[in-house]
Amino acid sequence: MDTDPTAQAADIKAIKQVVATVEHSQQHKDPDEFLSLFHRDAVWTTAHGKVLIGLDAISEFTRRVLPAAHWDGEVTYEVTHVLFIRPDVAAVKVRQRYLPPGDGSEGAPLYVMARQDDGRWLLTACQNTAVVPG
Template identity: 65%
Template sequence: MDTEAADIKAIEQVVATVEATQRAKDAEGFLALFHPDALWTTGHGKVLTGFDAIAEFTRAVLPAAQSDGDVTYRVVHTQFLRPDVAAVKVRQVYHSAQGDSEGAPLYVMTRRDDGAWLLYVCQNTPVHTG
């Protein structure tokens, strides 16, 4: 497997872990995916700068999230900005008794020296239909 293909597979695994930790309401597992200097903008526009702010928010909201449904995440496009930096477009679908709703997150991820990919800059955007 070439380096780019291996990196894409590793990035897809990070996104799969985002899904798994969201489903499990596992705040610590989710937080392990972030770079210490990460920047996160929630689907409601709240800007969280740095790991501590992301951790405080996540620990407060994740345990109660998706209480009546489930969520799926799928990588739809990966663009390498440099060999160790990738922009990753994700399709996020929340499934609930009230119906499905969709998000379109953009993750800028960086690869550490050990090859692991981390979330560095993330924008979670709701998709409005109609």
Template identity: 70%
Template sequence: MNTDAADIEAIEDVVATVERTQRARDADGFLSLFHPDALWTTGHGKVLVGLDAIAEFTRSVLPAAEWDGEVTYEVVHTQFLRPDVAAVKVRQVYRSAEGESEGVPLYVMTRRDDGAWLLHVCQNTQVHVGEHRR
């Protein structure tokens, strides 16, 4: 399948915005990245169906989130399922004085008619120390 470099760049920009809004604890900025019918599963297994549920959860946890380090998000693989649907594997690293912890989110993103990419189905998975990663 042919992929457009502009689509890859736009997808990477969404992931960079996820990082930026997480660091800033910006719930509204984070929520603007989601499709209205989004499905989100947190790193601890909480399933959130629809933007309203995602918004309620995000507004209750993100502004008060406490970490004393930084978080980074890196796109490690993008696979187009259709020209307007992409599976995006992300490496998420939290660094603090206590060390690092890692997550490996999978974002299924969809492209709107105006070309904007949105988070549509997301699964955030925490990596446990000692587990084999690929």
């Protein structure tokens, strides 16, 4: 694995930017921005266990659900851990929070991202998990 700290720091910065764009797209309920982050063959599992395979299925679901999503307050996404599986593949743990006046709930997504030939990092295999209090 490439352990060049400069290259790895640049990749972590790019990965954090993808997560920041997820946050922005969710805050603004923007399906196009959200969908631009996915690999065409991506797998997405929602917090409620719905499995979506491929960008077409993710797109159909997102365009139906995201614009009508109901949450009060702000939703935030914070990268809490990055594990490079290979130099071009990373497992990214995220903390998702619905801040007051919302319900204060949390999610614990895991995003597997892959760096493309053009250098962009894309969401490739993702599991969004609701955090159960207690």
